Amino acid sequence: MEKWSAATIRDFRRTLLDWYDQEGRDLPWRQDHDPYHVWVSEIMLQQTQVNTVIPYYQNFMATFPTVTDLANADEATLLKAWQGLGYYSRARNLQRAARQIVTDYQGHWPKTAAELTDLVGIGPYTAGAIASIAFGEVVPAVDGNAFRVFARLLLIDDDIAKPQTRQVFERAIQPIVDPKRPGAFNQAIMDLGASYMRAKNSDPEHSPVKAFDASYQTGRVADFPVKTKAPRPKLIPYYAVIVHSPAGYLLVQRDATQMLTGYWTFPLLLQADLPPADATETNNLAQDLAAITRQFKTDYQLDLDLTVVGGQPVSHTYTHQRWRVKLLVAELATTPSLAFFPGKWVAGSEIATLPLPKVQEKMMTRFQNQGHPAAFAKN
Template sequence: MEKWSAATIREFRRTLLAWYDQEGRNLPWRRDHEPYHVWVSEIMLQQTQVNTVIPYYENFMATFPTVTALANAEQADLLKAWQGLGYYSRARNLQRAAQQLVTDYHGEWPRTAAGLADLVGIGPYTAGAIASIAFGEAVPAVDGNAFRVFSRLLLIDDDIAKPQTRKIFEQVIQPIVDPERPGAFNQAIMDLGSSYMTAKNSDPAHSPVREFDASYREDRVDEFPVKTKAPRPKLMPYYGLIVHSPAGYLMVQRDANQMLTGYWTFPLVIQAGLREAVPVDTPTLETDIAALEQQFSTDYQLPISLTTVSGQPVSHTYTHQRWQVKLLVAELATTPALTFYPGKWVPAAEIRALPLPKVQEKIMTRYQNQGHPQAFPKN
């Protein structure tokens, strides 16, 4: 790892910030230093591209313009505003932290990274971003961009997949952060990592800080950052049940013990769990359908007759799981009561008003494409 002198650090700050002042991205959350705006944008930007976030951010701010509005929001309204962004626990944690701020902090924000880290869902990076941008604390904000930029500048070969590596980068970057403009410094690093120093197809030859880039001088740019591969997401085969009655479609709200908490889907049944409940020597699609029909009739008093939807299962990948949802359909002539089933009948025209996760939207699209183009009209 390279070490910079005090003079080099000063020159790096000057060069970086001069470039940022001229070329920094004009983003809606950069129009002021309001901590609420910084916070929401940083949470939305986790695992999500800037261009995707912008319309969500603007809609979110129009819907929940203050911390108090977010704290008091109905969960359905919050989840609907977040729908499509993914990683839905981020939205729930935002509201929990807003409630903390209103109740425990009387609306006053902690002004340091250490204090901000006590709020639900705020980790070291987000705390550093808010503290530096909103409150001028000279602390680094170490995200994927910072890992990439500084590993290349300084030839840091520690594995960024390891949790302890963050501390190494924080210690290295801390004395480099501009004490007069820490927020601008951190945002400049974000912009640098999103432009000249991207993960792929980077352009170090034209980077404004190329003279400080040891990996460029040594022609080793592609070696950094060092990161071991994450394990492949676990395959999770499901059955998705499209149950239709004169009253609408059977919908279920995901509970607190499940992924996608608070969102609505068609009934989703894990194939492995079904086979544990009704074991057979050689499970097949036919035996699974028979077991599902028996379970719904016996446990829920919902007699259904299931048929398959042609085509491959609907696929959707989360960080640690890859769902494959085989679609099954049941058309009911009458509408049974849901006395023993935790769901509700929703008219087709009202489904899209509910908070729906991406996997549910994919299921609906597949069903429409398989001969039911008007099944779920858009509002």
């Protein structure tokens, strides 16, 4: 690891902040230093690109202008505002933390990174970002951008996939953070990592801090940061059962034991949970259709004549799982009772008013694209 002198640190701060003052991104959450605005934007930006986040952020702030509004919101409104951003636990944790602020802190924000980590869903990076930007605490905000930027600047070769490596970077960055403008410093590092020092297609030759970039000076940009590969997401095959009656489509709300809790989807059945024809034989499509038909008849008193929707299965990837969803459809001439089924009939034109996960939107699009006449209204 490179060690910088006090003079080098001063030069770096000046160079970085001069560039940021001229070229820093004009983002809606940078219009002020309100901790609520910083917090919501940082949570949204986890695993999501800036250009995607901007309209979500603006809509979220229009829906929940204050932390109190967020704390008091009903779940359906919250999930609808988050719909499409993914990683839905982030939305629930936002609300839990908002309720902590309103109830435990009487509406006053904790002002240090250490205190901020007591709020639900706020880890070291987000705490550092809020504390430095909103409250001027001289503390680094170490996210993927900071890992990449400082690994290259200082030739830090510790594996960033290991949790303990964060402390290595925090110790290295802490003395470099500008004591007068810590928030601007951290935001400048974010912008640097999103531009000249990207993970791919970086441009160190034109970087404003190339004179400080040891990886560029030694021709080793591609070697940093060091990161071992994460395991590939596990393939999870599902069937989606699209049941249509004169009353609409059969939808279920995901419960607290499932991913996508609180969101609405067509009934989803794990292929692995369906019984094989016998103990020595694996499932095939015909056997699965028969098993699903029996399950709906036995458990829910619903008689279905299932057919397969054409085309490839719908695919959607989460951090550790890749869902592959085969669509099945049953058209009913009359509307049966749902006395034994934990769902409801929803008119096609009304489905979009419910909180829907991305995988449900993909299923609806695939269903229509295969020639089915359903009219699912858009948001």
